[in-house]
Amino acid sequence: MDPMMQNQNNAMPTAKSGGRKFRNDIIFISVLLAVVVLMGVAFFLLRGEGDxxxxxxxxxxxxxxxxxxxxxxxxxxxxxxxxxxxxxxxxxxxxxxxxxxxxxxxxxxxxxxxxxxxxxxxxxxxxxxxxxxxxxxxxxxx
Ligand SMILES: [Zn+2]
Missing domain, CATH: 2.60.320.10 (N-utilization substance G protein NusG, insert domain)
Structure with missing residues (x-):
């Protein structure tokens, strides 16, 4: 019980910078989504490509x-x-x-x-x- 409580307490001070971290996560997810979309587009284009x-x-x-x-x-x-x-x-x-x-x-x-x-x-x-x-x-x- 005690270690868990301690962890929760330790998490409190970093909660303020959590906003920045959240923003980074959004950027990361956006980049990831962009990569996935690009890969999808590339895959679609490659499919149509003859050889x-x-x-x-x-x-x-x-x-x-x-x-x-x-x-x-x-x-x-x-x-x-x-x-x-x-x-x-x-x-x-x-x-x-x-x-x-x-x-x-x-x-x-x-x-x-x-x-x-x-x-x-x-x-x-x-x-x-x-x-x-x-x-x-x-x-x-x-
Ligand atoms: Zn001709």
Whole structure:
């Protein structure tokens, strides 16, 4: 009984500075909450992020490349492979740097990195798609 009473008595003088401690706790909890929210946002963003770039020409799969590795892929089309779409994978994003197609829509397309995004070159029948091997997205059966 006595030690407990003593502890309670000892707690009394620090009660005044308890207000500051309480404020620190609020700051700490706020920071913690902010971190948790940021982590949640990051997790959500990462979930939507694709990891594979797939190139199809005329419906035929040419190849798949990891989005995490920087590389340049020459997509040759045309009767004598005279047409070119230069696919660049850089910093986790894929884009067409140059293309010989007349409309240039694919080259003008902004870099893609999110699952399900694609760059299409209609004149060359080239489709560049971002997919995710994580398989979070439900399969849509047409
Ligand atoms: Zn194009």
């Amino acid at each position: 594979t770039v797939t190139v199809e020409v005329n419906g035929v799969r040419l190849g798949s490349y990891p989005l995490s590795e920087d590389r340049t892929v020459e997509i040759r089309t045309g009767i004598e492979d005279e047409e070119l779409n230069l696919l660049v994978i850089k910093d986790g994003k894929a884009f067409v740097e140059t293309a010989t197609c007349p409309d240039g829509i694919c080259a003008a397309h902004r870099p893609i990195s999110r699952e399900g995004e694609s760059i299409v070159c209609l004149p060359h029948k080239v489709v560049i798609t971002i997919s995710s091997a994580k398989g979070n997205a439900p399969d849509i059966v047409a």
